[in-house]
Amino acid sequence: xxxxxxxxxxxxxxxxFHVKPENQQALVxxxxxxxxxxxxxxxxxxxxxxHKSYDGRRVVNxxxxxxxxxxEAMLKSQDAMPHLKRAAELAESYDPILCEVVSxxxx
Amino acid sequence: xxxxxxxxxxxxxxxxFHVKPENQQALVxxxxxxxxxxxxxxxxxxxxxxHKSYDGRRVVNxxxxxxxxxxEAMLKSQDAMPHLKRAAELAESYDPILCEVVSxxxx
Numbered sequence: 248x249x250x251x252x253x254x255x256x257x258x259x260x261x262x263x264f265h266v267k268p269e270n271q272q273a274l275v276x277x278x279x280x281x282x283x284x285x286x287x288x289x290x291x292x293x294x295x296x297x298h299k300s301y302d303g304r305r306v307v308n309x310x311x312x313x314x315x316x317x318x319e320a321m322l323k324s325q326d327a328m329p330h331l332k333r334a335a336e337l338a339e340s341y342d343p344i345l346c347e348v349v350s351x352x353x354x
Numbered sequence: 355x356x357x358x359x360x361x362x363x364x365x366x367x368x369x370x371f372h373v374k375p376e377n378q379q380a381l382v383x384x385x386x387x388x389x390x391x392x393x394x395x396x397x398x399x400x401x402x403x404x405h406k407s408y409d410g411r412r413v414v415n416x417x418x419x420x421x422x423x424x425x426e427a428m429l430k431s432q433d434a435m436p437h438l439k440r441a442a443e444l445a446e447s448y449d450p451i452l453c454e455v456v457s458x459x460x461x
Binding site: 248249250251252253259261263275278279282283287292293294295296297298299300301302305307309311315342344345346347348349350351352353354 | 355356357358359360366368370382385386389390394399400401402403404405406407408409412414416422449451452453454455456457458459460461
């Protein structure tokens with residue numbers, strides 16, 4: 248289980264990949280493999296949460312890192328780079344949003 | 355605290371709003387007000403989690419609903435509609451992604 252809080256000092260990456268429907272599952276599989284093999288072993292990793300849209304056209308990774316420096320170090324790591332490149336090739340476009348949680352409301 | 359699981363039957367809405375940086379905080383405030391006054395009282399609401407991007411250009415609402423029918427009923431409700439209309443006007447564009455969690459990885 249991943250927890251979303253607004254009172255802890257972490258960095259959230261919401262990466263929205265736009266894909267052709269015929270590539271959606273392949274991109275999901277690739278992100279899961281990349282996370283299990285490499286990304287979750289990088290310093291500062293907290294979580295990755297892979298979502299697929301019902302319309303078949305988007306995959307979203309909601310990820311948490313201990314700091315922006317940790318996230319940027321992962322982007323440059325030799326281990327992660329081949330996986331990231333394959334994900335970028337499989338998607339038509341992607342929009343990585345680095346952000347902070349400002350408000351949490353729940354039942 | 356909001357929890358992300360991949361073993362429960364809920365619907366996730368990831369709504370990415372693109373805004374001018376001078377409007378980012380106003381949109382955050384509006385979404386918080388709309389959630390507290392109206393949306394969290396609608397049937398089927400589980401959570402809303404408001405994020406602001408460090409680049410000032412995006413606001414993301416990561417929301418959870420018990421079902422797609424509950425979410426769609428909220429969109430049509432007379433209570434929520436004025437808030438949703440104001441949010442749409444304040445944003446330059448928005449991309450609501452209805453999706454399911456397929457994989458959760460964490461430390």
